[in-house]
Structures are given as structure tokens and as C-alpha cells.
Amino acid sequence: MKLENKVAIVTGGSRGIGKAISKRFAGDGARLVVNYRDDADAAGELVDDIRAAGGEAISVQADVSRRPDTDRLCASTLEAFGVIDILVSNAGIIIDRPYIESTDDDWQSAMDTNLRGFFNVTQSVLPHMIDRKYGRIIATGSIINEVADFGGNKYSVCAASKGGIHGMLRPIAAEMARHGITVNSVSPGYIATEMLEEIDAAGVEEALRLVPMRRYGKPDEIAAAMAFLASDDAAYITGQTLRVNGGMSMN
Ligand code: NDP
Numbered sequence: 001m002k003l004e005n006k007v008a009i010v011t012g013g014s015r016g017i018g019k020a021i022s023k024r025f026a027g028d029g030a031r032l033v034v035n036y037r038d039d040a041d042a043a044g045e046l047v048d049d050i051r052a053a054g055g056e057a058i059s060v061q062a063d064v065s066r067r068p069d070t071d072r073l074c075a076s077t078l079e080a081f082g083v084i085d086i087l088v089s090n091a092g093i094i095i096d097r098p099y100i101e102s103t104d105d106d107w108q109s110a111m112d113t114n115l116r117g118f119f120n121v122t123q124s125v126l127p128h129m130i131d132r133k134y135g136r137i138i139a140t141g142s143i144i145n146e147v148a149d150f151g152g153n154k155y156s157v158c159a160a161s162k163g164g165i166h167g168m169l170r171p172i173a174a175e176m177a178r179h180g181i182t183v184n185s186v187s188p189g190y191i192a193t194e195m196l197e198e199i200d201a202a203g204v205e206e207a208l209r210l211v212p213m214r215r216y217g218k219p220d221e222i223a224a225a226m227a228f229l230a231s232d233d234a235a236y237i238t239g240q241t242l243r244v245n246g247g248m249s250m251n
Helices: 016-027 040-052 067-081 104-132 156-179 194-198 201-210 219-230
Strands: 007-010 031-036 057-061 086-089 135-140 181-188 241-244
Touching (some): 007 016, 016 031, 086 104, 135 219
């Protein structure tokens, strides 16, 4: 098991892609901290499933847009498991709206959860990882930074927030390289989760024409890429983005 005895935090780990990552990591031997913002029942059920399968997991409520919450998330992890080896900064929201109609609220919520969330949780874990001279940080990026025109769906504001993550990633990776910490991202294409239900359905159908494989991705396919980057097989990989999108960004 490639993640045996590792301790991993997965933000937004209670549903969709985050849930698949939590289950995959637990199956690979990691002890899991499943973070969520609102849905305690979903996180609790996932923790029960992981334990029933013989794994170790806890759930911790924390809003990643709030620094005191991400600090508490790390403190709770250290209290439960003593160390933090892996952080998956995955919590995110989507906004599908033409640029000209985008509101201040759209801007604020995308920036707060997607970009500040990554900033907060990464800064919260790093002092511990630097002390231990070991760490794996993986952000969930997005196809919306690879493709400008999806036909129907419009993502300019969200692209700004996710683009901020992609922009910060390599400088952080460069600063952390000498501390034994790798910083990478996995950039998903259209993945079949509840998030897709929040965006224009006709646009989602239209976007499928842009995917050479002509299907949506599965959360497990993102989790597999995350598991690789979290493992020691990826020890010499940092500052990179692994695109998992059925070829959508090739053109
Ligand atoms: P979902 O909407 O299915 O799940 C989102 C998760 O994030 C939930 O666990 C939710 O918890 C949590 N969350 C949301 N806001 C916060 C917050 N402020 N603090 C802590 N947790 C929060 O999303 P997906 O699984 O589809 O997406 C996961 C990631 O993948 C996101 O970063 C998204 O941008 C990215 N992505 C997804 C794509 C897709 O096609 N699905 C495509 C490209 C990127 P709760 O339910 O408790 O609120």
C-alpha cells in the first residue's frame, strides 16, 4: 500500500472528487482527515465507510476561506494523528455566469473559497511540514484554466480564482523544494459530480463535444492521479500540473 502510515488531509473531502480521493487514499493505507464545510452527515457517513473497510479516519468541519478554521483543521489533525504528511487542497465552488453579468458576490465567493482557501490551508500546514522536512501538497486545479471557450458554460470569474492557484503553485514549490516538500496540482476536466448539477446543463452537454474521449471523467480517475502525486513514486516531481481531462486541453 503506497500511502501506508501517511496522514492526509483532504479539504472538501466529503463528496464528489474529494470523497473519491479520501476513499482512494484510505484504501492505499493513509489515515484520513475528511474536511467539509456544511454537510456533517455526508462526512460522517464517509468516515464510517472508511472505518468499516478497516481504515482510520476522522471528519473535521472547517471553512477553508477562514484562516482560523484551517489552523484548527491542522491542529485537530495533529491531535488525532500526530503528523501531517499530505495535504490535498480540493475544496472548491463553481460559478457559471457570463463575465458581463458576474457580480461582486460571485467574485468574493470564488476568491474566498478557491484561491484564499488554498492560500490558507497551505500556509497552515507548512510550518509543520518544514519542521519534519517532508510533505506532499496537491491542489485541485481546473480545465477552466486550459480552455477559454466551452460553448455554453462561462467561467471567467472562477478561472481567475483557479488561475491564482496555478500561478502560486510553482513559486511555492520552488521555495519548498529544499525542505523536502513537493507542491503539485491535478487539473480535472469535466468530472461527473454534484458540482456539474450546479452549472447550465445544456452547456455541460455541449462541452462534451470538446472532449476527445466523449465522456465525462470519473472522480476515481482524479483520485488515482492524486494518489500517484502523493506517493513516494512522485518524490522528484514538483511544481507540476497533471491534466486529467480525457484530452480536452489538447487542442
Ligand atoms: P462538489 O461541489 O461535489 O464538492 C465540493 C466539496 O467542497 C464539498 O465537500 C464541500 O463541502 C466542500 N467545500 C465547498 N466550499 C468549502 C469551503 N469553503 N470550505 C471547506 N469545504 C468546502 O465539487 P467537486 O467534487 O466537483 O469539485 C472538487 C474540486 O474539483 C473543486 O476544487 C473544483 O473546482 C474542482 N473541479 C471540479 C470539476 C468537475 O467537473 N466536477 C472540474 C474541474 C475542477 P460541503 O458539501 O460540506 O459544503
